[in-house]
Amino acid sequence: MKREHSALFLAPAAITLGAVALFPVLSVLWLSLEQRSPLTDAARFIGLDNYARLLADTRFWNAFWNTTYFTVFSVTLELLLGLGMALLLARAFRGRALVYSLILLPWAIPTVVSARLWEWMYNADYGVLNYLLGTQINWLGSPAWALHAAILMDVWKATPFVALLLLAGLQTIPRELYQAAALDGASGWTVLRRITLPQLVPLMLVILIFRTIDAFRVFDAIYVLTGGGPANSTETLSIYAYKVLFQALEFGYGSALAVSVLVVVALLTIVYARLLRVRIA
Amino acid sequence: MPDREPGARRIRVRGDAAVRILLFFVGLLLVGACTEQSNSVESESTTVVLKHSKLFGDPRPFERLLVQFERANPGVLVRAESLPAASDEQHQFYAINLAARSADFDVLALDVIWVAEFARAGWLRDVSHLLPEAQRNEFFHGPIEAVTWQGRLYALPWFMDAGVLYYRKDLLAKHQLAPPKTWDAMVQAARTIGERESGMHGFVWQGKQYEGLVCNALEYMWSNGGEVLRAGRVVLDGPSNRVALAFMRNLITSGVTPEFVSTLTEEPAREIFGRGSAVFLRNWPYAWQLFEQTGSAVRGKVGVSVLPHFPGQQSAATLGGWQLGVNRYTKHPQAAERLALYLASPAAQKALALAYGYNPPRRKLYQDKQLLAAQPFLAKLRAVYEHARPRPVTPHYVRLSQVLQAELSGALAGLKTPEQALADAQRDIEAILR
Numbered sequence: 001m002k003r004e005h006s007a008l009f010l011a012p013a014a015i016t017l018g019a020v021a022l023f024p025v026l027s028v029l030w031l032s033l034e035q036r037s038p039l040t041d042a043a044r045f046i047g048l049d050n051y052a053r054l055l056a057d058t059r060f061w062n063a064f065w066n067t068t069y070f071t072v073f074s075v076t077l078e079l080l081l082g083l084g085m086a087l088l089l090a091r092a093f094r095g096r097a098l099v100y101s102l103i104l105l106p107w108a109i110p111t112v113v114s115a116r117l118w119e120w121m122y123n124a125d126y127g128v129l130n131y132l133l134g135t136q137i138n139w140l141g142s143p144a145w146a147l148h149a150a151i152l153m154d155v156w157k158a159t160p161f162v163a164l165l166l167l168a169g170l171q172t173i174p175r176e177l178y179q180a181a182a183l184d185g186a187s188g189w190t191v192l193r194r195i196t197l198p199q200l201v202p203l204m205l206v207i208l209i210f211r212t213i214d215a216f217r218v219f220d221a222i223y224v225l226t227g228g229g230p231a232n233s234t235e236t237l238s239i240y241a242y243k244v245l246f247q248a249l250e251f252g253y254g255s256a257l258a259v260s261v262l263v264v265v266a267l268l269t270i271v272y273a274r275l276l277r278v279r280i281a
Numbered sequence: 282m283p284d285r286e287p288g289a290r291r292i293r294v295r296g297d298a299a300v301r302i303l304l305f306f307v308g309l310l311l312v313g314a315c316t317e318q319s320n321s322v323e324s325e326s327t328t329v330v331l332k333h334s335k336l337f338g339d340p341r342p343f344e345r346l347l348v349q350f351e352r353a354n355p356g357v358l359v360r361a362e363s364l365p366a367a368s369d370e371q372h373q374f375y376a377i378n379l380a381a382r383s384a385d386f387d388v389l390a391l392d393v394i395w396v397a398e399f400a401r402a403g404w405l406r407d408v409s410h411l412l413p414e415a416q417r418n419e420f421f422h423g424p425i426e427a428v429t430w431q432g433r434l435y436a437l438p439w440f441m442d443a444g445v446l447y448y449r450k451d452l453l454a455k456h457q458l459a460p461p462k463t464w465d466a467m468v469q470a471a472r473t474i475g476e477r478e479s480g481m482h483g484f485v486w487q488g489k490q491y492e493g494l495v496c497n498a499l500e501y502m503w504s505n506g507g508e509v510l511r512a513g514r515v516v517l518d519g520p521s522n523r524v525a526l527a528f529m530r531n532l533i534t535s536g537v538t539p540e541f542v543s544t545l546t547e548e549p550a551r552e553i554f555g556r557g558s559a560v561f562l563r564n565w566p567y568a569w570q571l572f573e574q575t576g577s578a579v580r581g582k583v584g585v586s587v588l589p590h591f592p593g594q595q596s597a598a599t600l601g602g603w604q605l606g607v608n609r610y611t612k613h614p615q616a617a618e619r620l621a622l623y624l625a626s627p628a629a630q631k632a633l634a635l636a637y638g639y640n641p642p643r644r645k646l647y648q649d650k651q652l653l654a655a656q657p658f659l660a661k662l663r664a665v666y667e668h669a670r671p672r673p674v675t676p677h678y679v680r681l682s683q684v685l686q687a688e689l690s691g692a693l694a695g696l697k698t699p700e701q702a703l704a705d706a707q708r709d710i711e712a713i714l715r
Binding site: 038039059123124125138140141142143226227228229230231232235243246247248249250 | 376380398488491540541542677679680687688691693696697
């Protein structure tokens with residue numbers, strides 16, 4: 001009797017999860033093994049052909065390295081700047097509440113809206129950035145700059161999120177540790193290196209998981225800023241997958257591209273999770 | 282112990298309730314299915330659904346047009362439904378519904394680049410019989426070419442536009458220059474004026490990596506006798522196209538076109554010209570009204586012409602616009618065909634032109650006194666539309682365009698030589714069409 005009941009009670013959750021998580025993932029995996037497009041006559045199972053095509057596709061590797069570059073630089077900068085901001089904000093000062101809400105603003109604005117804002121700021125003709133710097137940089141229109149412009153926007157947007165989480169982490173570090181350090185006459189640098197940072201590491205790993213996954217799937221910010229151009233220099237894997245799936249309607253190959261993002265993200269998560277477990281143990 | 286018994290019973294009662302709720306919903310679904318069925322049996326008149334992109338302006342003239350059709354066709358009702366705003370979403374909407382053989386709409390408005398794709402997918406009825414050969418001359422050549430795939434017509438041209446050259450006629454007159462006929466003359470004029478007037482860009486166009494870049498680049502290639510496809514073969518990597526692409530790159534390196542053209546789409550480019558900061562602009566006809574409206578910085582100072590060409594060649598303009606196709610899975614093919622034919626008729630096209638400024642693809646309307654009086658600009662567009670050409674008509678156009686966008690963008694940015702970009706694009710497009 002009891003067993004029957006437990007199955008019954010689990011069923012709604014299991015069905016919901018299966019319908020919204022498991023089924024779509026499995027169906028994308030299946031699609032990635034097919035040649036399927038409304039433009040070809042019938043869906044055809046082609047095994048791993050899509051993946052073979054992927055490995056030989058220079059546009060895929062271009063997108064892969066763009067995405068990796070974007071992820072490494074934006075996440076590193078966000079972590080460093082976020083840490084700095086958190087350390088500053090942890091000190092008591094007047095107007096702290098105001099600063100809190102101000103730094104959160106970029107995180108609160110919808111990505112597409114902030115991408116439009118940055119598009120105007122980056123405008124090479126009358127944008128405020130060139131005006132302030134006294135430069136004539138073609139921010140979004142030159143292959144050398146465009147990806148960096150996107151990184152800068154992402155850093156602007158996500159750093160507050162990192163700072164806020166680290167700030168919360170700072171509050172959880174036991175006061176006694178600092179008192180003991182003060183008694184021993186440790187310098188500020190030593191306290192930071194020996195107490196604050198080690199205590200924050202587990203949290204930083206969690207933040208890294210969030211930010212890396214987010215950055216690796218980046219779509220909307222860059223799509224609005226550049227559409228993947230110029231010369232595919234800002235085409236990330238998600239943008240490539242979008243163009244193949246939803247513009248060219250190649251559902252099979254597009255799914256293979258989407259799966260490739262999933263695989264990379266899964267691998268990264270495993271690595272982080274390992275590190276996290278080692279740390280905690 | 283006695284406490285547990287009532288609790289367990291209560292749980293069982295709740296379990297029963299859950300089952301009852303489930304049954305209730307299943308019942309609802311069944312009832313819904315039944316009523317839907319009975320509805321379709323009861324209704325006597327056929328409803329034809331027209332899918333079109335959103336109208337800008339007063340909806341009443343369009344509604345009047347549909348009412349007229351209903352009056353002329355007793356028993357047929359028309360329901361017009363708007364598509365999503367973005368072109369990608371419209372394309373997706375059609376593809377997803379038609380791939381599922383949806384009969385939810387009967388007549389569909391199609392972007393000029395989708396006709397071959399949808400025809401190849403088997404989603405459109407062959408409508409060749411609606412427009413006999415003899416009547417096709419009544420249309421400009423470009424739109425007819427765009428709706429023709431493997432010798433058959435799959436849609437009727439509804440309204441059109443094409444790339445034009447806007448120029449500052451006041452500045453050209455001031456410096457005693459004639460509107461340029463060739464690209465070189467345009468560069469010369471831009472240079473001359475640029476030297477004498479401060480803060481002016483020479484020539485702005487659409488150079489961002491997107492569909493508009495392909496539209497722009499084709500105009501240079503065609504106006505030098507080049508093409509992308511000829512009789513099904515890829516002929517992109519040829520001498521005419523190399524010259525054309527090198528010319529585009531030169532526009533940037535010589536400073537006639539600002540470097541940031543690589544970020545420009547239609548609106549930013551229009552805005553630069555519209556505030557009086559450029560001598561020449563390549564854009565679509567929609568910009569004219571905006572230049573001529575009250576408060577515009579360039580009102581009365583703008584001239585418009587066909588785009589320039591290379592020496593000894595013909596001007597060309599990339600065709601845009603919308604066509605009317607009939608859903609292959611429609612349940613009312615006759616009524617749907619009649620509606621498509623009606624909306625593409627001279628009378629309907631004239632009404633749409635008067636009400637919404639939609640440019641008709643029928644030549645004769647460009648001599649219509651009433652229409653010309655209401656929209657004098659149309660007289661200038663006729664010459665442009667005679668030169669309008671569709672982008673490569675192939676079911677794989679979207680993929681082909683993605684290759685072109687990236688390679689052209691690379692050549693304009695100087696990452697690749699025009700030769701290299703064209704050779705790479707040729708190779709990739711051949712692989713797509715194979």
